[in-house]
Amino acid sequence: MAQTQADPIVSELKARALALGFDAFGITRADARPDLPEKLATALAEGWHADMDWMAETEERRGDPLKLWGEARTAILLGVNYGPADNPMTLLDEPRVGIISAYARNRDYHDIIKGRLKELAGLLARRAGADVKVFVDTAPLMEKPLAEAAGLGWQGKHSVLVSRDFGSWLFLGAILTSADLPVDIPHQESCGSCTRCLDICPTNAFPAPFQLDARKCLAYYSVEHKGQIPRQFRRPMANRIYGCDDCLAVCPWNKFASVSREAKLRSRPELERPSLSDLVRLDDAGFRALFSGSPVKRIGHARFIRNVLIGIGNSGDLTLVPAVLDRLDSADPLIRGSAVWALRRLDPDRAEAMRLDRQARESDRTVQDEWMGEV
CATH class of the missing domain: 3.40.109 (NADH Oxidase)
Known part of the structure; x- marks a missing residue:
């Protein structure tokens, strides 16, 4: 202290x-x-x-x-x-696992x-x-x-x-x-010439050191953004389904944290490396139960499944196609649109065979556009 x-x-x-x-x-x-x-x-x-x-x-x-x-x-x-006990970035090598930010x-x-x-x-x-x-x-x-x-x-x-x-x-x-208390001496900024946090960002969200542009930040899009994830950020999201820890995880000062007192807040085991296959099948009640008391619950079921479907689309795992097909019939256009993108990424031939019929029956313009936009 x-x-x-x-x-x-x-x-x-x-x-x-x-x-x-x-x-x-x-x-x-x-x-x-x-x-x-x-x-x-x-x-x-x-x-x-x-x-x-x-x-x-x-x-x-x-x-x-x-x-x-x-x-x-x-x-x-x-x-x-x-x-966190382990570097959250290691999960980027496990595309079937959904990465939830350490916090x-x-x-x-x-x-x-x-x-x-x-x-x-x-x-x-x-x-x-x-x-x-x-x-x-x-x-x-x-x-x-x-x-x-x-x-x-x-x-x-x-x-x-x-x-x-x-x-x-x-x-x-x-x-x-309102009390007057003796104050502490501020620390000097001690990043030096290090730019690891800036260099690791998958979307170049830092216009300059010490500046963050949320319009390019994956943490912003997966947590705060209410609409579809903009197409240019979907592939960079990889399997990050809530938040993005990259710029935090590479900070060299973390090595000193590792020898400090143990963190009193430890993650719930079921949220450390959850399966995208399990997560995409969650209904609203299941979502609320799994994330009870968690900040993830605040984004709601539809936005969470949106993020999971982006992760599935990036996974390359064809065994997840049936789960994606199920989400094409969701009542929520946010989920349907993300499911279209995931299907077109995983199985483009099947998606093309379905496109004309699905477009004709689709009432939401944003979902219609997903059948035609870039993937």
Whole structure:
């Protein structure tokens, strides 16, 4: 944890944070990053937020914690290590396995962290007689630059926080408080000349170091995007069915995380290497049961099966064709359209034989287009 100046309240908070399962703790001024409004405005002007309109709608509050809560004086930033036991990129060599991002293989981190933050914030309120508010990343608070200011690490060239102790594998949460507390010294950015995270990106989603364009990001398309995956990103998705860990997994600082304390958040075994064959057959109830308490559940059944079908189309496995054919009759056009693409990739002759009849019976224009577009 960061080295905060000696203070009895802070010492008690740090000890309690450790007991609650937090691995990183740091304090900064709520107004420590006056550069944020300009950085955010630039990103929005460039369109790097894609169709995440909520970022633009909350721009004023997102760029300045004091606009979010005017009484805030101090920000306490906390991190939980979720480093995976194995390199998730090794699963790219197993095309019948669906890759779920490491952060989503356990309970929803929002639920895990928020309860702990509330308990810690309650302790602070009692000890300091101060007001407190807790934030996880669903709130319009830019926690990564604040965590950098609080000494938890630095934002790497992939835009994710990098820690000397935990590499690129930290969940972040924040407590804003009206109390004045001693602050930590920020870490210097320590990426040096390394560009591994930029070079590994399969879709060139980084316009420049420290900048991410969601319009080219596989994590964005598999998690946030509501429509069909744009054709140019389907083959690069390979068997990534929820998120993309490539830029995190190659970070050299992860090797230091491997000798740190064991991650308290371990993935559920059934989500470590699930079979695409099993996943594509999930109905809505089965999907909800499998991903109960997981962030994957938030994208809904149709978008998840969309992603699975893209993975199947990239698998080259003809034994999966019957499962794809079953999905051609789905009531949801998002699933039907992805099934068309998967079939045309796996068995183009069969797809061509079916095309005219299927097009004539298809009511959705986007699905009609899938029978004719490039694969």
